[in-house]
Amino acid sequence: MNFAICAAATVAALVYVFYLPGKLFLGPKNTRASYLRERKEAVYENLRDLNFEYKAGKLPEADYQSLKSSLQDEAATILAEIARLESAAPAQSRRAKV
Amino acid sequence: MAQIGSFALLLALALGVYSFLAGLVALIGQDQGYERLGETARRAGIVTFAAVLLAAVVLVAAAFHDDFSIAYIFHHSNRDLSAPYKFAVLWSGQEGSLLFWSLLLAAYGFVLRLRNKTDPRLFAYASVVLAGVQVFFLLLVNFAANPFGLLQGSIPADGSGLNPLLQYPEMVIHPPMLYLGYVGFTVPFAFALGALIMKYPGEKWIHITRRWTMVTWGFLTCGIFLGAHWAYSVLGWGGYWGWDPVENASLMPWLTGTAFLHSVMMQEKRGMLKVWNMWLVFATFWLAILGTFLTRSGIISSVHAFAQSSIGGWFAWFLGISFAVFLFFFLKNKSHLRGEHKLESLISRESSFLFNNLLFVLLCFTVLWGTWFPKISELVQGNQVTVGGPFYNRVAIPVALLLLLLTALGPLLAWRKTSFESLKRNFFWPAVGAVAVAIFLVITPQSWGSVFGLKPWKDISYFYSLMAVGLCTLVTFTVASEFYRGGRVIAKHTGQGMFASMVQLTHRNTRRYGGYIVHFGVVVVIIGFAGAAFNQDKEQEMGYGDKMTIGSYTLICRSYTDEENPNYSSQWAILDVYKGGKQIDTLTPERRFYHASQQTSTMPYIRSTLNEDLYLVYEGLNQDNGHPILKAHLNPLVMWIWMGVWIILAGTILALVPNAPAPVRVAAPKLVETAAPVGAGD
Numbered sequence: 001m002n003f004a005i006c007a008a009a010t011v012a013a014l015v016y017v018f019y020l021p022g023k024l025f026l027g028p029k030n031t032r033a034s035y036l037r038e039r040k041e042a043v044y045e046n047l048r049d050l051n052f053e054y055k056a057g058k059l060p061e062a063d064y065q066s067l068k069s070s071l072q073d074e075a076a077t078i079l080a081e082i083a084r085l086e087s088a089a090p091a092q093s094r095r096a097k098v
Numbered sequence: 099m100a101q102i103g104s105f106a107l108l109l110a111l112a113l114g115v116y117s118f119l120a121g122l123v124a125l126i127g128q129d130q131g132y133e134r135l136g137e138t139a140r141r142a143g144i145v146t147f148a149a150v151l152l153a154a155v156v157l158v159a160a161a162f163h164d165d166f167s168i169a170y171i172f173h174h175s176n177r178d179l180s181a182p183y184k185f186a187v188l189w190s191g192q193e194g195s196l197l198f199w200s201l202l203l204a205a206y207g208f209v210l211r212l213r214n215k216t217d218p219r220l221f222a223y224a225s226v227v228l229a230g231v232q233v234f235f236l237l238l239v240n241f242a243a244n245p246f247g248l249l250q251g252s253i254p255a256d257g258s259g260l261n262p263l264l265q266y267p268e269m270v271i272h273p274p275m276l277y278l279g280y281v282g283f284t285v286p287f288a289f290a291l292g293a294l295i296m297k298y299p300g301e302k303w304i305h306i307t308r309r310w311t312m313v314t315w316g317f318l319t320c321g322i323f324l325g326a327h328w329a330y331s332v333l334g335w336g337g338y339w340g341w342d343p344v345e346n347a348s349l350m351p352w353l354t355g356t357a358f359l360h361s362v363m364m365q366e367k368r369g370m371l372k373v374w375n376m377w378l379v380f381a382t383f384w385l386a387i388l389g390t391f392l393t394r395s396g397i398i399s400s401v402h403a404f405a406q407s408s409i410g411g412w413f414a415w416f417l418g419i420s421f422a423v424f425l426f427f428f429l430k431n432k433s434h435l436r437g438e439h440k441l442e443s444l445i446s447r448e449s450s451f452l453f454n455n456l457l458f459v460l461l462c463f464t465v466l467w468g469t470w471f472p473k474i475s476e477l478v479q480g481n482q483v484t485v486g487g488p489f490y491n492r493v494a495i496p497v498a499l500l501l502l503l504l505t506a507l508g509p510l511l512a513w514r515k516t517s518f519e520s521l522k523r524n525f526f527w528p529a530v531g532a533v534a535v536a537i538f539l540v541i542t543p544q545s546w547g548s549v550f551g552l553k554p555w556k557d558i559s560y561f562y563s564l565m566a567v568g569l570c571t572l573v574t575f576t577v578a579s580e581f582y583r584g585g586r587v588i589a590k591h592t593g594q595g596m597f598a599s600m601v602q603l604t605h606r607n608t609r610r611y612g613g614y615i616v617h618f619g620v621v622v623v624i625i626g627f628a629g630a631a632f633n634q635d636k637e638q639e640m641g642y643g644d645k646m647t648i649g650s651y652t653l654i655c656r657s658y659t660d661e662e663n664p665n666y667s668s669q670w671a672i673l674d675v676y677k678g679g680k681q682i683d684t685l686t687p688e689r690r691f692y693h694a695s696q697q698t699s700t701m702p703y704i705r706s707t708l709n710e711d712l713y714l715v716y717e718g719l720n721q722d723n724g725h726p727i728l729k730a731h732l733n734p735l736v737m738w739i740w741m742g743v744w745i746i747l748a749g750t751i752l753a754l755v756p757n758a759p760a761p762v763r764v765a766a767p768k769l770v771e772t773a774a775p776v777g778a779g780d
Contacts, residue, residue: 006105009152013113017141024133027218035299039369039438042301046367046513053512056583058524063517070514 033085036078043075100168103156103246107197110149110204111236117142118229125222125296136222140211143225146232147201147208154188154201157245161187166257169249170194176259176694178664182270183260189273190260192394192409193245198274199390200235202281206310207232210285220303223292224285231284234416242409259694262666266332272324276348279318280386283351285310286358287383290376295427297434301366304375308362308609309754315355316750322348323743334700334715336635336731338739341490343398346469347389350462354382357458360451367513369438370448374455376435380424385462387417398473443515450508457497457504464493495562502569502624505617506576528575536568547709548632548734559631566628570621577614577621584611605758612753619745622738629710629735637729639720640671649732651712652676656684658726666690668701671716671726675705687716687728710734 028034050071054064117139124136157170161184166172174191175184189195207228214221239245263269286307293303325348330338339345358378364370391413392398441448468485475483510516510524544551554561585600592599604611638646640655647653658671670688674681688701705712713731720727 002101002105005102006109009106009149010109013109013145013149016145017113017116017138020134020137020141024137027215029219030217030299030302032299038300038302042367042369050513052584052587055587058510058520058583059512060517060519060523063512063515063520067512067514 033082033089036082036085040075040078040082043071043078047071047075099156099160099163099165100246100248103153103160103168104244106149106153106156107236107240107244107246110146110153110200111233111240113142113146113149114229114233114236117146118226118233121222121226121229125226128219139229140214140222140225143207143211143229143232146229146236147204150197150201150204150236153239153246154197157194157197158185158188161185164257166255167248167253168245169247170245172249172254172257174257174260176257176665178694179257179260179265180665182267183265186264186270186273187260189277190264191245193239193243193247195273195277195394196235196243196409197239197245199277199281200232200239202274202277203228203232203235203284206281206285210288216306217302219296220289220292220298220306223296224288227288227291228284231288231420234412238409238412242412257694259665259692262690262692262695262697262699263332265665265692265699266328268324268328268331272321272328274321275317275324276321279314279321279348280351280390282310282314282317283355283379283382283386285314287379290379291424291427294376294431294434297431301369304362304366311355311359311362312750312754315352315359316747318348318352318355319743319746319750322352323740327740330736331702331704332699334702336633336702336713336715336729336733337630338736341465341468341485341487343469344393346465347385347392350465350469351382351385351389353458353462353465354378354385357455357462358382360458361455364448364451368448370441371452371455372435372437373432376428378455381462384417384420385466387413387420391417392469398469445511445516445518445521447508447511447513447516450504450511454501454504454508457501461494461497464490464497498624499562499565499569502566502573502621505620506569506572509576509580509614524576524579528572528579531575532568532572535571536564539564539567548629557631563628563631566624570625570628573617573621577618580614581611602758604752605755608755608757609753612749612751612755615749615752616746617749619742619747619749622742622745624742626735626737626739626742629733629738632734634732635729637717637727639723639725640673640728641723641725644725646728646730648712648730649710650677651730651732653685653714653728653730655726655728665694666692669716669719669726671728673714673728675712685712685714687714689716689718706737708737711736 047068050059050064050067053059059067119139120135120142121139124132124139126132128136157168160168160171161175162181164171164175164177170191170193171187174194175187179187183190187194189198207225210221210228211225214225289303289307292298322345325345326338329340329345330336358375361371361375361378365372365375391410394409397410441452443449468489472482472484475481506528507525510521512520539550539552540554542550549563549567552560552564554564581600581603582596584603585596588594588599588603589596592602594602634648636646636648638644640646640653640658642655642657644655645652653673653675656672656674658669660667660669668688668690670686673685673687675683675685683705685703685705687703690699690701691697692699700715700717702713702715704714711731711733713733715729715731717727717729719725
């Protein structure tokens with residue numbers, strides 16, 4: 001009885017591990033562009049927080065303007081790099097096709 | 099039965115080794131189409147869980163069937179043990195608890211591997227790291243501490259029984275909670291190391307592990323406080339925390355884990371502290387393993403060490419190897435962890451997180467040093483020098499007070515920098531409120547209760563208590579002001595009532611406002627700790643009709659007796675409790691003698707109120723006259739600790755709820771044509 005249980009468990013395990021019908025899902029590869037999009041979202045989130053804290057009366061006007069401007073600069077820098085990468089990508093794929 | 103259990107463990111080991119090695123080969127050769135090999139490794143990891151689960155089920159079944167041919171069951175169970183404790187046999191001894199560790203790790207791995215579609219490549223790396231840790235624990239349970247080892251000689255009719263100290267309801271849930279916490283920190287570590295090895299671009303691994311880390315932290319918090327409550331209710335010394343090495347072992351990963359939960363926000367929001375966070379994740383994992391080692395090896399003597407064994411060498415090797423592997427990849431890929439911003443001002447949210455982290459790490463180092471000092475002194479001097487509560491309290495209390503101050507300040511500070519005007523605007527009224535409460539506590543009469551009429555100049559512990567209550571008030575006011583200000587903005591925009599607006603506010607950013615509720619829970623816990631400065635105790639022999647007075651209570655011994663049941667025999671006293679001349683309760687402290695294990699255990703009787711606990715211990719009988727000796731403790735504010743834990747857990751659960759979408763739109767900034775590249779992530 002014990003032997004039968006152990007044998008059945010082994011066979012079931014081997015079948016599950018090694019029987020792989022169909023194609024595998026590999027997912028998209030993470031690139032610098034995907035990383036930058038992630039950073040963009042984080043900076044937008046920071047801007048939303050800042051706006052909310054300003055409306056809640058936690059920040060004086062001068063502090064708010066200064067922090068908002070630095071966050072907008074950061075977002076703009078990220079957007080610029082994303083744009084550069086996206087414009088370079090089609091050119092690279094055209095060269096690859098040629 | 100033992101054969102099936104042993105086979106299941108061997109099968110789990112084979113699958114774990116395959117999952118690790120095949121996964122490793124697949125990652126090394128991922129550009130040469132080794133994906134199918136990687137998939138078999140993932141699946142082997144999934145089946146490992148099934149095999150370990152089978153082994154655990156067999157062990158529990160053996161306990162319920164009183165199969166004393168298995169040595170572990172003989173040593174940790176007996177026929178008259180009640181069903182919940184037979185279930186708890188799984189984690190009551192060394193071999194079983196290591197199997198339980200393996201089971202929980204396999205369960206976490208099972209969930210992780212099923213969710214791999216989020217990011218298959220990152221999950222593949224994390225899966226290999228997890229498999230490596232899993233193999234270590236499976237090696238242990240197969241070759242060093244096998245729970246299915248057979249008893250030599252004839253099979254006895256009954257077992258030795260479970261340690262009496264463990265026969266308490268909380269002991270059925272305390273170890274699983276603690277272990278879920280310990281084991282769970284392997285997941286963020288696996289993702290962190292995986293991300294470091296593959297130079298993962300971005301912080302997605304943090305988003306993936308954020309909930310894992312919070313859940314794990316919640317379990318560990320719950321486990322630590324259940325342990326404290328168990329110590330308070332069972333050990334009979336009147337306290338809940340004794341800086342015992344095993345208590346410390348659970349506290350250390352909690353401290354670094356808490357630091358990580360805070361500092362990780364800096365990485366998410368500002369791309370800062372990447373190196374620090376990587377080390378914090380590793381330290382938390384490493385300390386969790388060290389904690390398991392301390393609990394299970396008996397290397398340092400402790401009232402909680404329920405095992406003495408020779409598995410220390412295995413753990414030492416594993417701790418060494420894991421450190422070496424982490425250090426190697428850290429040195430190899432540290433350029434990838436370049437921060438994107440620098441600290442701009444000392445008065446900013448970032449700096450408050452940084453100081454918070456430094457304090458947590460300082461406290462952790464103090465606890466680590468104090469815990470290992472007896473062993474170090476033994477190696478150096480030849481005799482163990484133990485360090486007690488005063489050593490830890492000298493550092494822990496001031497650090498905790500500073501952490502409270504930062505808890506109050508942090509939410510009021512802006513990211514990047516905060517002007518003095520902003521600080522004054524946010525901090526002035528909460529500070530006035532806190533000072534007013536502190537003055538009120540000093541000038542009120544002592545007859546109002548334990549924490550009133552405080553005279554901080556009389557004793558340093560009174561001073562600390564006053565500071566703690568004052569700072570707790572400050573935190574409460576700042577947390578309340580965060581809810582009020584946020585709620586007011588929403589109320590203005592939506593026209594809803596204040597309470598509905600605050601609920602909506604919380605739902606929009608559950609992590610932040612759940613976190614504030616956790617902070618409030620910590621405040622309640624600290625108020626409970628502050629009550630310890632006013633503890634009183636008294637020991638007295640109590641014959642029929644004898645009186646004892648402690649605080650405002652008078653205890654009169656009505657009777658004392660003994661009782662027998664199949665599992666234990668007990669002696670207990672019946673005492674009437676009077677307050678203000680009126681009888682308010684009857685208490686029955688007890689002392690038990692367990693037949694199977696031939697051990698005694700006290701069952702203190704605790705009368706808990708919001709103001710104070712009356713804690714009675716039956717210490718034994720005076721052999722000359724047969725009168726019971728009783729010890730009474732009066733412990734103010736202890737109930738606040740347990741209430742605070744519930745609030746902490748409620749806040750943690752709230753923080754795990756997904757956010758409602760935010761309706762506020764942000765105008766897109768214009769592109770900068772000539773800009774420097776942004777941070778790391780190449």
